[in-house]
Amino acid sequence: MDEKAKKKTLRPDRVPVGERSPLERVEDFREVPLGYTLDQAKDEADRCLNCKKRPCKRGCPVGIDCGGFVDRVSKGDIRGAVKLVKEKNLLPAITGRVCPQADQCEGPCLVGKKGASIGIGNLERFVSDWERKHGEVLPDKAPPTGMSVGIVGSGPSGLTVAADLIQLGYGVTIYEALHEPGGVLIYGIPEFRLPKAIVSEQIDGLRRLGVEIKLNQIIGKTLTVDEMLEMHDAVFIGVGAGAPIFMDIPGENLIGVYSANEYLTRSNLMRAYSFPEWDTPMFLGKRIAVIGGGNVAMDSARTALRLGADEVVLIYRRSLEEMPSRDEEIRHAEEEGLRFELLKSPTRIIGNGSGRVTSIELISMELGEPDASGRRRPIPVAGSEQIVEVDTVIMAIGQQPNPMIAATTPGLKTDKQGYIVVDKETMATTKEGVYAGGDIAGFGASVIRAMGDGRKAALAIQDYLVSKNTPDRESAS
Amino acid sequence: MPEIAEKEVLTPQIVRLKVIAPDIAKKRRPGQFVILRVDKRGERIPLTIVDSDPREGTVTIVFQVVGKTTHMLSQLERGDKILDFAGPLGKPTEIEQFGTVVVVGGGIGTAVAFPIAKGMKEAGNRVIAIVGARSKDLLVLEHEIAAVSDEIVVTTDDGSYKRPGLVTEPLKEYLDRGEVDQVVAIGPVPMMRAVSELTKSYGVKTLVSLNPIMVDGTGMCGACRVAVGGKTRFACVDGPEFDGHEVDFEDLTMRLTAYREHEKQSYNQYLEYHKDK
Ligand SMILES: Cc1cc2nc3c(=O)[nH]c(=O)nc-3n(C[C@H](O)[C@H](O)[C@H](O)COP(=O)(O)OP(=O)(O)OC[C@H]3O[C@@H](n4cnc5c(N)ncnc54)[C@H](O)[C@@H]3O)c2cc1C
Ligand SMILES: Cc1cc2nc3c(=O)[nH]c(=O)nc-3n(C[C@H](O)[C@H](O)[C@H](O)COP(=O)(O)OP(=O)(O)OC[C@H]3O[C@@H](n4cnc5c(N)ncnc54)[C@H](O)[C@@H]3O)c2cc1C
Ligand code: SF4
Ligand code: SF4
Ligand code: FES
Numbered sequence: 001m002d003e004k005a006k007k008k009t010l011r012p013d014r015v016p017v018g019e020r021s022p023l024e025r026v027e028d029f030r031e032v033p034l035g036y037t038l039d040q041a042k043d044e045a046d047r048c049l050n051c052k053k054r055p056c057k058r059g060c061p062v063g064i065d066c067g068g069f070v071d072r073v074s075k076g077d078i079r080g081a082v083k084l085v086k087e088k089n090l091l092p093a094i095t096g097r098v099c100p101q102a103d104q105c106e107g108p109c110l111v112g113k114k115g116a117s118i119g120i121g122n123l124e125r126f127v128s129d130w131e132r133k134h135g136e137v138l139p140d141k142a143p144p145t146g147m148s149v150g151i152v153g154s155g156p157s158g159l160t161v162a163a164d165l166i167q168l169g170y171g172v173t174i175y176e177a178l179h180e181p182g183g184v185l186i187y188g189i190p191e192f193r194l195p196k197a198i199v200s201e202q203i204d205g206l207r208r209l210g211v212e213i214k215l216n217q218i219i220g221k222t223l224t225v226d227e228m229l230e231m232h233d234a235v236f237i238g239v240g241a242g243a244p245i246f247m248d249i250p251g252e253n254l255i256g257v258y259s260a261n262e263y264l265t266r267s268n269l270m271r272a273y274s275f276p277e278w279d280t281p282m283f284l285g286k287r288i289a290v291i292g293g294g295n296v297a298m299d300s301a302r303t304a305l306r307l308g309a310d311e312v313v314l315i316y317r318r319s320l321e322e323m324p325s326r327d328e329e330i331r332h333a334e335e336e337g338l339r340f341e342l343l344k345s346p347t348r349i350i351g352n353g354s355g356r357v358t359s360i361e362l363i364s365m366e367l368g369e370p371d372a373s374g375r376r377r378p379i380p381v382a383g384s385e386q387i388v389e390v391d392t393v394i395m396a397i398g399q400q401p402n403p404m405i406a407a408t409t410p411g412l413k414t415d416k417q418g419y420i421v422v423d424k425e426t427m428a429t430t431k432e433g434v435y436a437g438g439d440i441a442g443f444g445a446s447v448i449r450a451m452g453d454g455r456k457a458a459l460a461i462q463d464y465l466v467s468k469n470t471p472d473r474e475s476a477s
Numbered sequence: 478m479p480e481i482a483e484k485e486v487l488t489p490q491i492v493r494l495k496v497i498a499p500d501i502a503k504k505r506r507p508g509q510f511v512i513l514r515v516d517k518r519g520e521r522i523p524l525t526i527v528d529s530d531p532r533e534g535t536v537t538i539v540f541q542v543v544g545k546t547t548h549m550l551s552q553l554e555r556g557d558k559i560l561d562f563a564g565p566l567g568k569p570t571e572i573e574q575f576g577t578v579v580v581v582g583g584g585i586g587t588a589v590a591f592p593i594a595k596g597m598k599e600a601g602n603r604v605i606a607i608v609g610a611r612s613k614d615l616l617v618l619e620h621e622i623a624a625v626s627d628e629i630v631v632t633t634d635d636g637s638y639k640r641p642g643l644v645t646e647p648l649k650e651y652l653d654r655g656e657v658d659q660v661v662a663i664g665p666v667p668m669m670r671a672v673s674e675l676t677k678s679y680g681v682k683t684l685v686s687l688n689p690i691m692v693d694g695t696g697m698c699g700a701c702r703v704a705v706g707g708k709t710r711f712a713c714v715d716g717p718e719f720d721g722h723e724v725d726f727e728d729l730t731m732r733l734t735a736y737r738e739h740e741k742q743s744y745n746q747y748l749e750y751h752k753d754k
Contacts, residue, residue: 222565
């Protein structure tokens with residue numbers, strides 16, 4: 001064991017984060033956790049053993065020196081902490097809120113072996129919120145290189161590539177299909193978990209650094225990747241995997257059946273929760289079934305509760321242990337009154353004469369042998385069908401790649417499911433000068449993974465552009 | 478933000494706008510549409526690109542005022558800007574030399590049908606246009622579509638102009654004469670359904686352009702899903718045109734009613750608020 005770690009006495013319990021009460025918060029879309037005060041943050045940071053080996057750092061997909069910044073917090077050097085975090089991650093206000101920390105940085109934390117791991121996510125959130133209040137720590141910018149990079153999509157992967165390359169002196173233009181930048185951070189993850197003002201502020205920060213963002217540009221339609229290559233020296237594709245999956249069961253086209261994407265887009269991007277002040281409508285059900293068990297399902301369910309549903313049931317085909325959502329989300333949802341129907345799966349949706357949903361038929365499942373994902377495979381129990389009355393059904397069983405870019409970009413290879421094939425180290429695609437990352441590259445969908453991909457791609461793009469231009473310069477002289 | 482270069486009020490309810498959008502004008506092909514937003518808090522709505530001029534960098538849209546967004550759009554004047562304007566979306570019409578193509582347009586659907594008639598003509602087809610409207614003052618683009626067609630028949634339901642009756646009647650006469658190789662029908666759902674049922678019995682391939690409710694228009698939400706040939710398709714990326722003999726019109730009609738109450742509420746509130754202005 002680490003030398004230093006032995007000296008400090010271990011405090012096994014976390015300094016709790018204030019949270020708004022479930023009864024109050026379920027009435028609106030404001031954020032649930034209140035965040036640490038400076039004293040609370042210092043107190044929590046003081047539990048850190050400042051281990052030399054830094055297992056926490058290895059758990060973070062972008063390699064933030066967690067112990068290092070936590071140590072600075074404990075000493076009251078918040079600006080220094082911000083600097084250290086931002087060396088690796090320019091959008092900490094976002095990751096501090098949405099990372100699955102229990103499986104990442106906090107997972108291997110040494111203190112976690114004896115008690116509760118250090119609240120790295122909460123502290124990351126604290127330092128970035130502190131920065132927003134006390135003035136931004138702007139990174140240094142390299143002199144301009146005269147070259148530019150075009151980025152498709154303004155989700156976390158695209159934003160990270162933009163942030164990194166602008167600092168390295170490249171011109172950066174982001175092309176975004178929708179009318180607001182941010183990707184899933186804006187249209188998917190709801191306000192009560194990630195306030196839009198924070199996402200906008202982080203994006204405005206990039207604009208201040210010189211990143212240009214062009215909205216309403218659908219690459220593959222308005223412009224092709226090949227045309228982007230004529231205007232830029234390299235292209236990064238970070239379009240996410242945004243196409244919704246339906247179950248292919250009878251009744252899925254009834255009125256009141258939504259994909260989670262549509263439900264969340266209407267609510268978040270189009271602010272349907274403020275209808276009719278905002279124009280986009282949404283069918284506000286009273287009894288709602290959400291199908292799925294990930295973050296998307298949990299966000300849909302908690303949105304439904306806030307939109308005034310009397311009852312929301314989450315239907316998941318495995319058990320609570322297998323549920324992929326963040327632990328905090330499951331706890332918050334339970335507190336807010338979400339009912340779980342575990343080990344059940346829908347077989348059909350039933351409607352009335354005017355085509356509106358009236359109920360859903362479920363079948364019970366039992367868990368069999370583990371499947372390829374290592375989780376036990378759910379098997380339907382014959383004859384266990386049951387009908388549950390609902391007026392809205394939200395399908396949150398997953399997303400797949402949208403073929404628009406691949407179909408219009410010759411030379412860009414995709415795999416059988418439509419994910420863009422990339423080199424794992426450089427994120428280079430099969431097309432010269434074109435890189436891809438985030439959900440469209442298909443290794444595990446999380447905000448920080450997407451940012452990690454973006455970072456790798458930015459470095460590789462820099463290498464590519466430097467080497468591409470070196471021989472030119474020699475032959476010119 | 479794209480600027481309005483020209484505005485023309487075609488009928489009290491129908492407006493034509495020419496919008497400066499060079500990237501879209503360059504790419505656009507018949508059958509494609511844009512998604513636009515007029516207001517910061519506004520809805521995204523799809524409108525067909527009726528014509529484009531890549532040289533001057535403009536696209537033309539023609540729309541009927543049916544609710545809040547189209548009303549607000551109709552209030553804009555030359556020189557005003559449209560907040561968001563994205564496209565060209567959807568698959569272009571499959572235009573080939575089929576022989577004789579009958580293009581049937583109903584109401585505002587004639588505006589959507591016009592670029593297809595033009596494209597079919599340019600591809601060397603004999604184009605017969607059948608355009609219908611409930612009454613004379615709802616008829617649009619008659620002269621434009623006549624200019625790109627070899628023959629044109631105009632009908633009004635109430636007999637206020639030219640041939641009284643529905644578009645299916647002249648269509649049946651052409652079909653009976655066995656001259657028709659392909660039909661394209663665009664208009665209200667009941668019209669497209671009636672045309673498709675008619676042509677099916679003659680075995681003449683019929684394209685229809687569907688108008689389900691859309692949100693993003695890029696294949697991300699599934700709001701625009703329609704049942705075609707027993708499969709779920711997304712009209713914004715797989716369409717908006719589909720084989721009329723395969724479309725489940727019942728399903729489409731039902732899904733279009735989803736927000737009727739909301740739409741009324743939103744429009745009435747808007748009209749109420751602007752009454753005194
Ligand atoms: C509801 C929900 C909740 C989630 N919760 C969490 C969480 O708590 N923690 C976590 O770590 N992860 C979470 N995730 C996953 C995470 O958000 C994604 O993994 C991450 O956003 C992927 O980033 P990305 O950069 O690949 O693209 P995205 O965020 O998907 O953004 C892609 C962008 O590209 C744009 N685009 C697409 N096609 C085109 C085109 N042709 N031309 C131009 N632009 C285009 C899109 O409009 C979009 O803005 C959640 C996802 C969802 C949907
Ligand atoms: C691919 C496509 C092309 C179209 N082209 C044209 C065109 O060239 N000219 C034209 O006048 N109309 C066209 N439409 C229909 C047009 O989009 C609707 O009239 C418009 O959205 C109405 O908006 P609103 O706010 O004024 O009315 P609302 O009060 O919102 O709705 C009135 C009617 O429009 C339909 N509608 C509402 N919102 C949408 C939406 N987001 N998407 C689709 N339909 C909706 C509703 O079913 C309702 O019947 C097209 C529709 C589609 C899908
Ligand atoms: S980015 Fe995520 S995983 Fe990395 S330290 Fe921050 S919260 Fe932990
Ligand atoms: S956060 Fe945990 S693992 Fe990292 S240095 Fe502190 S105690 Fe050690
Ligand atoms: S409009 Fe969203 S998928 Fe077609």
